[in-house]
Amino acid sequence: MKPANGKPGKSMDNKTGSWRTERPVVDRDRCIKCGQCQLNCPDGCIFVTEEGAKPNYDYCKGCGICAQVCPVKCIKMETEEK
């Protein structure tokens, strides 16, 4: 019998980025790498790297929490265009 396919963390197959109407765009020059966006993201899709905050557009649903909590307001929400 084939084992069930419910492997841990399989939700990564769902690319929820297609839900998005607005995308967060980071001005990396102004980013202070405080990590507030990373801590407050419901989808775990923005991470602070050495160059600054980096959104993962595969999963980002465009809720805008990162832009709202950013203390230096270096994240802008821009309308998604096809």
Added chain:
Amino acid sequence: MGELENKELFKSGHTACAGCGVAVGLRHIMKAIGEDCVIVNATGCVEIFTTAYPKSAWAVPYIHCVFENSAPVAAGVVEALRVQGNDHTKVVVISGDGASYDIGFGHLSGMMERGHDVLYISYDNEAYMNTGVQRSGATPWKAYTTTSQVGSVRKGKQQFKKPLTEIAAAHGIPYAATSTSAHYTDLQQKVKKALSIKGPKFLNVLMTCVPGWGTKPALSMQYLKDAVDAHVWPVYEIENGFLKLNMKPEKKPVETYIKGQKRFKHLNEQDVKEIQELVDEKWDRLLWKEKVDQERKAELEGHSGE
């Protein structure tokens, strides 16, 4: 996939609404718990948005059970593990306010009374959000839901919110506390502290619901901060029966929290005034209780030190 994403135990790709306050809270809770755990989850939003078969967002062992019995299932899991000689795996229940305040309330009470080594986390978004916003025992006074409508006779819910954290503490359990998903340091510390204690623990965490509260997705965290600042959701812990307020922010008027939430948009000035009076009364009571409890605690510690 980056290194940081690999470390997450609660994975991306779950199907929660954009701006879900519960998903933020779950990320913090999972960070604090770590890998060595079993998650027991009653029916609710979390079950729906994390476990659409076969795509689970959990990178840890997970059991879904029906609405009422997450506490007994967790009790069974923990007792089975301990009989096998496993004394390290943590068993954590993550259930919504419907499961904790209403449907699973008796079972939760039984689990705490029997004293199983389980951490019960109730994520409180103040109604049955998963089925389309019906009132629960956690829905605040005067709030609109689809089963507490606003009309000419009644405006929103006529009953007060059930004080579940106090009820849990009244069982004599070693640890009961409140937190929110926006206050991540407090939340993670409380989860870690609770897991270091043996016996039943209860954590009540306020989390926003974008469609249920009628708020903008981007403001999810702001509303939680306002709830604490307006003293609507006091953040405290009751350790061995002694209450301690963890945050005493300078009071903001209750309007700052209510403003912009669709479930409160029918409120007039008189309603807001009445809510403010209720909030103030509850806050004063908590301050008084903290004073009494801390004095008693110091007194007892003084005696044992002699």
